[in-house]
Amino acid sequence: MPLPRLGVLGGGQLSKMTASAAANFGCEVVVIEREADFPANSVDAHSIVGDWNDPVNLLKLAELVDVMTLENEFVSTEAMAVLVDRGVKIWPTPDTMRLVRDKFRQKTEFSKAGLEVARFAEASTKDAVLEFGFPCVLKRRFGGYDGKGNATIRDASELDAAWNQLDGDSGGLYVEDFCDFDRELAIIVTRGIDGKAVRYPVVETINKDHICHVTKAPADVPDHFKKEVADIAERAVAAIGGVGSFGLETFLTRDGRILVNEIAPRVHNTGHYTIEACVCSQFENHVRAVLGWPLGSTELVAPAAVMVNLLGDAAGSGAPKGMEQALAVPGAHIHIYGKTVSRPGRKMGHITALGKTVDEALSVASEAADRITFGD
Amino acid sequence: MPLPRLGVLGGGQLSKMTASAAANFGCEVVVIEREADFPANSVDAHSIVGDWNDPVNLLKLAELVDVMTLENEFVSTEAMAVLVDRGVKIWPTPDTMRLVRDKFRQKTEFSKAGLEVARFAEASTKDAVLEFGFPCVLKRRFGGYDGKGNATIRDASELDAAWNQLDGDSGGLYVEDFCDFDRELAIIVTRGIDGKAVRYPVVETINKDHICHVTKAPADVPDHFKKEVADIAERAVAAIGGVGSFGLETFLTRDGRILVNEIAPRVHNTGHYTIEACVCSQFENHVRAVLGWPLGSTELVAPAAVMVNLLGDAAGSGAPKGMEQALAVPGAHIHIYGKTVSRPGRKMGHITALGKTVDEALSVASEAADRITFGD
Numbered sequence: 042m043p044l045p046r047l048g049v050l051g052g053g054q055l056s057k058m059t060a061s062a063a064a065n066f067g068c069e070v071v072v073i074e075r076e077a078d079f080p081a082n083s084v085d086a087h088s089i090v091g092d093w094n095d096p097v098n099l100l101k102l103a104e105l106v107d108v109m110t111l112e113n114e115f116v117s118t119e120a121m122a123v124l125v126d127r128g129v130k131i132w133p134t135p136d137t138m139r140l141v142r143d144k145f146r147q148k149t150e151f152s153k154a155g156l157e158v159a160r161f162a163e164a165s166t167k168d169a170v171l172e173f174g175f176p177c178v179l180k181r182r183f184g185g186y187d188g189k190g191n192a193t194i195r196d197a198s199e200l201d202a203a204w205n206q207l208d209g210d211s212g213g214l215y216v217e218d219f220c221d222f223d224r225e226l227a228i229i230v231t232r233g234i235d236g237k238a239v240r241y242p243v244v245e246t247i248n249k250d251h252i253c254h255v256t257k258a259p260a261d262v263p264d265h266f267k268k269e270v271a272d273i274a275e276r277a278v279a280a281i282g283g284v285g286s287f288g289l290e291t292f293l294t295r296d297g298r299i300l301v302n303e304i305a306p307r308v309h310n311t312g313h314y315t316i317e318a319c320v321c322s323q324f325e326n327h328v329r330a331v332l333g334w335p336l337g338s339t340e341l342v343a344p345a346a347v348m349v350n351l352l353g354d355a356a357g358s359g360a361p362k363g364m365e366q367a368l369a370v371p372g373a374h375i376h377i378y379g380k381t382v383s384r385p386g387r388k389m390g391h392i393t394a395l396g397k398t399v400d401e402a403l404s405v406a407s408e409a410a411d412r413i414t415f416g417d
Numbered sequence: 418m419p420l421p422r423l424g425v426l427g428g429g430q431l432s433k434m435t436a437s438a439a440a441n442f443g444c445e446v447v448v449i450e451r452e453a454d455f456p457a458n459s460v461d462a463h464s465i466v467g468d469w470n471d472p473v474n475l476l477k478l479a480e481l482v483d484v485m486t487l488e489n490e491f492v493s494t495e496a497m498a499v500l501v502d503r504g505v506k507i508w509p510t511p512d513t514m515r516l517v518r519d520k521f522r523q524k525t526e527f528s529k530a531g532l533e534v535a536r537f538a539e540a541s542t543k544d545a546v547l548e549f550g551f552p553c554v555l556k557r558r559f560g561g562y563d564g565k566g567n568a569t570i571r572d573a574s575e576l577d578a579a580w581n582q583l584d585g586d587s588g589g590l591y592v593e594d595f596c597d598f599d600r601e602l603a604i605i606v607t608r609g610i611d612g613k614a615v616r617y618p619v620v621e622t623i624n625k626d627h628i629c630h631v632t633k634a635p636a637d638v639p640d641h642f643k644k645e646v647a648d649i650a651e652r653a654v655a656a657i658g659g660v661g662s663f664g665l666e667t668f669l670t671r672d673g674r675i676l677v678n679e680i681a682p683r684v685h686n687t688g689h690y691t692i693e694a695c696v697c698s699q700f701e702n703h704v705r706a707v708l709g710w711p712l713g714s715t716e717l718v719a720p721a722a723v724m725v726n727l728l729g730d731a732a733g734s735g736a737p738k739g740m741e742q743a744l745a746v747p748g749a750h751i752h753i754y755g756k757t758v759s760r761p762g763r764k765m766g767h768i769t770a771l772g773k774t775v776d777e778a779l780s781v782a783s784e785a786a787d788r789i790t791f792g793d
Binding site for chain 1: 418419420433437440441442443444445446458459460461462696705709710711713714718719734735736737738740741744745747748751752753754755766771
């Protein structure tokens with residue numbers, strides 16, 4: 042029996058790091074992405090360049106792979122059905138994706154499962170928002186990421202602008218309580234086809250302009266919070282029948298409650314540190330999970346680890362400047378995704394450092410990150 | 418300035434692991450290999466399938482890469498000249514390769530540099546061997562690896578058989594003292610273009626049928642031996658003007674001397690453990706070195722690490738059997754090279770485990786390795 046061939050829908054950095062883990066096991070990886078020269082192109086065995094919602098491409102893909110996974114949640118259910126019909130296993134399943142992709146439905150699902158979320162409601166009209174009350178966050182049900190598709194509204198005077206910005210009249214918005222949190226805590230949970238799950242350390246994420254900027258592992262909060270987050274995450278992934286690695290983001294509120302913010306049905310930026318910092322990375326465990334293999338240890342190999350994202354500074358080439366200077370920082374693990382083009386705020390790479398303490402790791406990772414720029 | 422594009426001559430497991438490290442930096446990797454479906458094929462951006470000594474292929478390669486490196490020492494100097502003429506930098510240089518490829522010349526070079534080697538001599542005739550004395554080892558000057566091209570001769574009665582086995586009449590043999598060693602100690606040294614070198618921990622290698630079977634890091638010998646091996650290795654790499662990662666194998670004799678056995682002008686099997694066990698692997702440091710970048714830390718991230726090779730058990734498929742069972746061993750890092758075909762003794766993969774002690778790591782790596790078979 043040859044090893045299963047793995048397909049990945051989407052060719053960005055998440056796909057690249059997943060493909061890399063699979064290649065390590067000797068698995069053949071096929072990636073489908075819309076344009077050539079995508080990050081995962083450098084580490085897959087075959088690429089299909091084309092729209093992943095085009096049945097012709099998907100039939101081609103179905104010939105080449107046994108198991109399929111996704112690097113983003115924006116795939117049509119119809120597209121996935123084409124693959125399922127051809128006997129390709131897809132993890133996470135189309136059912137899981139349907140539950141997660143619609144963030145209103147995702148919140149409803151978590152609420153039904155007894156997990157605490159911020160108060161939320163549908164927002165089909167502006168009146169619904171007024172009735173909901175302020176401060177609140179107006180959000181798109183579909184397609185939002187990295188703060189795109191969200192607008193915070195402090196009072197009624199800001200409603201019109203937010204409504205127009207998110208094109209509320211075309212529908213698909215919901216509203217939730219603005220959460221005055223103390224910290225954002227995140228965790229990766231990998232769940233196998235058999236329902237057994239492993240939990241990574243709970244980390245603190247520091248966002249900048251709604252984009253994950255720094256991940257500190259482990260989070261500097263009392264153990265009972267960590268246990269609570271990990272328990273919630275495992276229940277959340279089970280509630281949506283998840284298989285693979287999932288990133289759960291939560292708020293630790295000022296009054297000491299853990300609220301589920303959202304789940305990503307895939308490997309997640311807050312888990313990139315696991316490549317160097319854990320026995321088995323979120324990517325390796327994702328591959329193990331979707332192939333039906335036993336999951337690996339999520340233990341830290343050092344007392345602390347910090348990841349700092351490398352974001353595009355300006356438009357221009359995707360090649361980093363300052364690479365040599367950054368490589369001169371001892372202990373900085375530099376990942377450059379290989380995107381051809383930089384844009385301000387675009388995720389271009391990341392740096393991880395291990396340390397005896399989070400502060401030590403942060404100082405190494407930050408020093409190296411400060412030396413790299415992208416664009417112009 | 419885009420990142421330099423890296424070419425690798427040869428597409429086996431060493432090339433695969435090197436390409437993987439380069440891809441992590443966002444560097445484009447092009448591999449040339451004689452037949453399709455080679456291990457590195459899964460992690461390079463482009464492949465050229467064809468003979469690497471064919472100028473047509475090399476000219477194609479020269480268009481695609483800025484810097485070139487090699488995964489084996491069996492490349493013709495003429496082929497390398499084609500690339501150099503086109504402005505491609507090659508590390509290690511053709512000069513280094515010439516010094517190393519001929520093992521007689523290599524030994525001579527080390528001897529001249531004041532490094533202790535077993536007594537050796539040319540062996541153009543059987544009389545020369547008789548005069549040299551027994552026990553001795555008859556060796557091919559060119560092309561030997563993993564014990565292929567060597568024959569141990571205990572006394573004169575065994576000479577004819579050994580001579581015929583190695584086809585001595587066609588020339589190209591040399592002879593050296595049979596070394597009654599206590600242990601084999603090896604080390605990876607990475608040397609930059611600027612001549613600065615970093616040293617990995619000294620390891621003990623256990624060979625089986627002349628093939629590296631187990632690597633134990635660090636070696637269980639007094640510190641002064643480790644320092645001596647590391648000093649020798651750094652001098653040896655400097656003596657041949659080496660740039661990149663080099664594996665040096667030495668004998669620790671029963672009377673406490675360190676003799677240089679041989680050097681591999683490339684990443685080496687005895688350094689595979691560095692992927693998980695060191696801050697920066699031999700592969701990453703090789704990439705850093707040949708691209709002219711600062712070298713990374715070679716420190717162990719755990720007190721001990723052990724690597725066990727996975728060798729082909731029989732002829733047959735290159736897909737592993739027992740993969741799931743092996744993955745169930747906690748802490749076993751499993752590398753499968755993705756070779757299409759297994760042969761008895763062929764290197765098909767390896768397993769690394771970290772531990773508090775070498776024994777602990779050995780027991781994990783061996784348990785996982787015992788569960789995997791290749792062939793039939």
